[in-house]
Amino acid sequence: MRRTTTRRKSATRRKPRKKASFFSGKVRSYSIIGIFILLFLGVGYHYRDGFLYYLGFKSYKLKYEAAEAKRISDVRNYQVLENHQGKAIGLDVSEFQGKIDWTLVETIEENYPLEFVFIRATAGNDRVDGQFEKNWLGAKNREMIRGAYHYYRPNENSLEQAKLFIKTVQLKKGDLPPVLDIEKLPKGQSLDSLKIGLRRWLNAVEAHYKVKPIIYTGEKYYDDFLKEDFSDYLFWIANYNFYREKIGGDWLFWQFTEKASVTGIKGNVDVNIFNGDAEQLRFITVE
Incomplete structure (x- = not known):
């Protein structure tokens, strides 16, 4: 009867994982956040007129338009009154x-x-x-x-x-x-x-x-x-x-x-x- 021998596998050494640096993780996170902030600011600046209009900060424009419409109306009123002297x-x-x-x-x-x-x-x-x-x-x-x-x-x-x-x-x-x-x-x-x-x-x-x-x-x-x-x-x-x-x-x-x-x-x-x-x-x- 043949004797069976079991060979032991030699244990492979695993390389120890490097500990993630606390500061490098923070820097990565801040970088991503910073990119999003810059992107948001860029989009906001590009579309600033639209945002301001809908947020109501361009009320001066609305007031100007209303004043212009009123001015035109006043001109017509004056002309009509002039046409109806007496x-x-x-x-x-x-x-x-x-x-x-x-x-x-x-x-x-x-x-x-x-x-x-x-x-x-x-x-x-x-x-x-x-x-x-x-x-x-x-x-x-x-x-x-x-x-x-x-x-x-x-x-x-x-x-x-x-x-x-x-x-x-x-x-x-x-x-x-x-x-x-x-x-x-x-x-x-x-x-x-x-x-x-x-x-x-x-x-x-x-x-x-x-x-x-x-x-x-x-x-x-x-x-x-x-x-x-x-x-x-x-x-x-x-x-x-x-x-x-x-x-x-x-x-x-x-x-x-x-x-x-x-x-x-x-x-x-x-x-x-x-x-x-x-x-x-x-x-x-x-x-």
Whole structure:
């Protein structure tokens, strides 16, 4: 029987691992972080305008653009006023103008006296303008010809809206006729239903004040929906476009801007032109 001998393998010596240097690891980490920081700063600098814009740090640019738009608007306002020498000029205001110092409200562009003002009284079937009473009294004390308007909400009961306006507004001799402000289309009802509602408001208000109301709306709304069916009423039309330089021949009033500045009123205010002079304006007031 052959004897089997097992050879022992000679043990191989492993080279001892070098200990990683603490400082070399730190340097590597800091280097990577430094590269990312430089990369981030580089990208940030390259796109600095975009970042600043979206973060709001370029408000000066926005202010400049707003100021430029206002300047252009002022130029147009002046040209329109120049084109209507002799016509009566007036405002329309609401609580959105805040508290008005009526003692300072005299002219626009320091050259055109303000003869009249329309004041928002009510909106819908439940909203009385928060500044109506103060504005109504302030305009009277200022001896401006005043008128009150109602902002009509198409999806609310027209007779309830008329009742609210009648309850809120007491017209006196020398005041302008009441105004119905219609700007929006109804939701969930037809145009015919809208027109029926408008007629009901107009009839109820006319029966109470014994004077035919005026209708306020935008020019497109007027052309598309009201001009034909409400031709028996006089209109106050809003149009701020640059192509429009003269009041329409069939318009009673023209609201030609919403970006005018008037002493005594903070922020922008609407300005209107009456299609006649101050004497003719008094002729259409309540007797």
